[in-house]
Every structure is written in C-alpha cells, then in structure tokens.
Amino acid sequence: MPAQTIRLSFDRPTGNFWVDTGLVVLLRNFGEGEHAVEDVLNWLQSQLLRRTGNKGEYYDRQTGEIRPYHKVSWVKPTDLFIKVISPIPKIAIEGKEYFIRPPDPKFNLDLKPNKKPGNCDLCGEEALLADAAMWIYPFVVDPAKFSNFYSGAKRGLRFCARCALGGVAGYLGWLWKAHRRDALHLFIFHSTLREMERLHREVLDPLRASGTESGSAPVMFAGSYESETTLGLLLALFKYARDSDTLPEAGRQFLTEILGAADRPPPPITLYVISGTPAQAFQTKALREFSKLQRLFRLYKRWIDLLVKLGVDNPSHQIGVVFSQFMARQGQRTESIWRDRIAAAILDFGDPTPFVEQFLFDVHARPLYRGTIEVLNTYIQEVFNMDDKFQSALAGFGHSLGREAHKQSEMGLLYALRNAKNPEAFYRVLNDAQFRLQVSIPEAVLRIEKGERIAGVPWGRVKTLLSIYAMNAYLWKGDTKTEAIPSTQEN
Ligand SMILES: [Zn+2]
Numbered sequence: 001m002p003a004q005t006i007r008l009s010f011d012r013p014t015g016n017f018w019v020d021t022g023l024v025v026l027l028r029n030f031g032e033g034e035h036a037v038e039d040v041l042n043w044l045q046s047q048l049l050r051r052t053g054n055k056g057e058y059y060d061r062q063t064g065e066i067r068p069y070h071k072v073s074w075v076k077p078t079d080l081f082i083k084v085i086s087p088i089p090k091i092a093i094e095g096k097e098y099f100i101r102p103p104d105p106k107f108n109l110d111l112k113p114n115k116k117p118g119n120c121d122l123c124g125e126e127a128l129l130a131d132a133a134m135w136i137y138p139f140v141v142d143p144a145k146f147s148n149f150y151s152g153a154k155r156g157l158r159f160c161a162r163c164a165l166g167g168v169a170g171y172l173g174w175l176w177k178a179h180r181r182d183a184l185h186l187f188i189f190h191s192t193l194r195e196m197e198r199l200h201r202e203v204l205d206p207l208r209a210s211g212t213e214s215g216s217a218p219v220m221f222a223g224s225y226e227s228e229t230t231l232g233l234l235l236a237l238f239k240y241a242r243d244s245d246t247l248p249e250a251g252r253q254f255l256t257e258i259l260g261a262a263d264r265p266p267p268p269i270t271l272y273v274i275s276g277t278p279a280q281a282f283q284t285k286a287l288r289e290f291s292k293l294q295r296l297f298r299l300y301k302r303w304i305d306l307l308v309k310l311g312v313d314n315p316s317h318q319i320g321v322v323f324s325q326f327m328a329r330q331g332q333r334t335e336s337i338w339r340d341r342i343a344a345a346i347l348d349f350g351d352p353t354p355f356v357e358q359f360l361f362d363v364h365a366r367p368l369y370r371g372t373i374e375v376l377n378t379y380i381q382e383v384f385n386m387d388d389k390f391q392s393a394l395a396g397f398g399h400s401l402g403r404e405a406h407k408q409s410e411m412g413l414l415y416a417l418r419n420a421k422n423p424e425a426f427y428r429v430l431n432d433a434q435f436r437l438q439v440s441i442p443e444a445v446l447r448i449e450k451g452e453r454i455a456g457v458p459w460g461r462v463k464t465l466l467s468i469y470a471m472n473a474y475l476w477k478g479d480t481k482t483e484a485i486p487s488t489q490e491n
Helices: 017-030 037-048 147-153 161-172 193-207 226-243 249-260 293-309 315-324 337-347 353-363 372-384 388-407 411-419 423-437 459-478
Strands: 005-008 033-036 049-060 065-074 090-093 096-099 117-119 126-131 158-160 175-179 182-190 269-277 283-290 328-330 333-335
Touching (some): 005 017, 005 037, 017 033, 017 161, 033 037, 126 161, 193 226, 226 293, 249 293, 293 315, 353 411, 388 411, 388 423, 423 459
Antiparallel strands (some): 005 033, 049 065, 049 096, 117 126, 126 158, 182 269, 269 283
C-alpha cells in the first residue's frame, strides 16, 4: 500500500481559525505539495515534546540493568490539553517499581486509511477520515461557534488527514498567556493563508516570548480575566506597529498595513480568544471573536497623538500604565476585575465610565495616572460623539467641584453625586454643591432635554463623568506625593 499523504497548499484554507493556524505551521516547515502523513506526524511529535531536564530510571530487561532516561513532556501550551501518556508496564525490583522501557508519549492519531471515504467535518472535502479525539482537538466543540459540528459531534467528528494534522500543528502556532491555573489561548487569524504565514513569520515570531512558563503572547499587561489580557495583547501589538525597534521594518509595516486597513468588507484580521480550565479534558469557558481591531487601532493612534501633545515622553508605555492602574491588592492577591470590565467595554465600544467611577470611589482612593482623563475623554468623544465643548465645560466644572470639596472637606458631597439615581437627585446634589462650595454650574449642564439627556448625552453618563472629574481633582489635592504621580487636572 502506498504511503498515505496530505497535500498542503496556500490556496486551500479551511476558514477555521485553529486548523488554518496549524496549516500555516505545516506550510512553513514542509512547503506546498504532497507530504507523507508519517513524516508530518513524526515532525509534530518532535516539536511538541521536550526533555524536562529531569531523569528517571527504567529496568532494561535485555541487560538486566537499571538505566537512566531523560524525562520528556509536552511543550506548553500542549500540556494544558494533553495529559495522557502511553501506559508502559512496570516491574518491581527490590521493592521499587520501574518502567520496562522509557515512557514515550505519543499522539494516538488514527489516520490509517482503513475507514470509508466521506466528507471531512472541517473542510468538507471528500477523503479518508479519521475520528477526532476531543482531547487533541479541544476547540472544535464549542456549541455557539461550531453548531454544525456540534450536531455531528453526537456521532463523533471525522477529519481528513490534512485537517487532523493541521489541528495538532495549531499548538505550535497560537499564542497563549497563563495566569495561575487558567490560560488564555489567542489566535490572530487572517482569512488568507499566505498573509497569515507572513504575519507569523514577520510579526509574531519576533514578538513571541519563548521558554517561559507564563505564555508566548506579547502583552502590555495580563491578569486572571480574558478581556484585560486581550486588551493587553492588542496594546502591545499596536505599540509594535507604531514605534518598534523589536520588529524588522518590513514586519512593522505589514502589521501597520493590516491594522490600518478598512474595516469592511471583510476585516482582514480577526482575533479569537478562548479561555478555559485545563483538566483531563480542556473545558472551554468562552470563545470570543474580535473583529474591530482596525477601529481600535485608530482610537489608539488618537490616544498617542493626544499624549504627545501633553508632552508625555513614552506615549505607548503611558497608555499601558493608564489601563494597568485599575487593580488593587485584596489580601494576598491582586484583584483586577475593574481593569477587565473597563477592557471589556472598550473592546466592544461600550461605556467604561461606570467602572472607572466605581474604582475611584469604592476601591482605590488615589488620583488617576497622568493621561487617564484625556484617554477617557477621547474615547467618549470618538465612540459616543460627545460634543467636545460640552465635555470641556463638564471637566472644568468637575475640577472646581473636586478642588472646593477638598478645601472644605466635603467628600460626602461627591459621594452624594456619585449615588444620584435620577436627574432630580442629580440636580439636588448640584444645588447643594453650589450653595455649600460656592461653585457655579455651567448652563449646559442645567438644560435637561427629552429622554433625560443633557447636551445630547444620557444624564447618567454626565453624572458619572462629573463624579470622575470631581473625585480625581479631590484626590489630587489630597495627595502629598503629587510630584510623583501627577494628575492631568493640573495642565
Ligand atoms: Zn479536512
């Protein structure tokens, strides 16, 4: 029987982010054309296993000696998915148990062409099919993303050899980031294999962290939650696209090009993020798709321009600092749920201000880092089309409110403002502030319109922004280390 082969080609993507990532890995190593399944499988085994540096002992039955062997294990992140190693019989020698040969972990891919041909559940092509073991292919069973497979999953999935090997090769291509027991798996997907190959070769390879236990993804920051780490990855990529010496110039330009491309149609790159808990079988907790990377990159560039105008030396770094700050020590650990909520809002172009407000009032009474208010203001203008004149008036008013409240030790007023649940309560607090602090309320803030809007903005958002501006100014005045942590309120 002739050796079973697979045909690799840049022109045959499957459209599945995970298998296509693996096909890029295979294309980079083997090139286009026909390749023996055996060769590909052997190469994958050699790449996915590594010596741990530890030695074990086994009993050599031929010589009757106890001999050392190098322990091997799956490389990360493969070991988060694959725990199984082939069982080797043991023998007891003088009360101690020894393997009768060195353990030799292997994939048990049943790719032998002894099955009937059929259509591959992934690429749809007619071929000899292999059953997919769930522990090797953890990402195909998400019901929302793979509904067509899910119905098929009852009878078990069947893949052609190309997709099966591509799926395994995916382990070598995707980025991951670990935090304590959990890990996030990040796929930067391009719909054409050639472009994705270039992305891996010119951009991701130079940026990929290797040999670390905490992941291969380059990030500005990372934590326990998926949105914060996803934003941490995107900010790192944006930084490398904009001003990087780390990337070769061609790679930097390519990254800028795909991030700067038009949004639609179709978006050239998509980020897929999978979180889950490693166990005997990987449990997928969430699979999320981010396709608005171009819009985020435009926003990022506006932030950079703004910080440059403010005279910030290293603006990309400062943007990382601005988002990093929303965490706090709680007992023995650092809690970053606020950073995650803010990141989640930004990744979806939603409203992050309630979480900033909550952080400032309830979690960490410290002035916001330099640039935070400006970054937030730009975001609100860009995403909610807030009028910049109104925003300046509101910011100025918030600043006076906070400064006067500090002078007269009226922090309670700021909490009353934060707690206002309707426009009536909001105006009551403002009247009170006007009377007690001698501050005048800008005209525009007093005009409430249809639908409880103020200058076209829902009153609640106006209240939240005002609370943030005021509390930040209050804390700035109360901080003795203002030189070390300058607030933006003193421009
Ligand atoms: Zn296939």
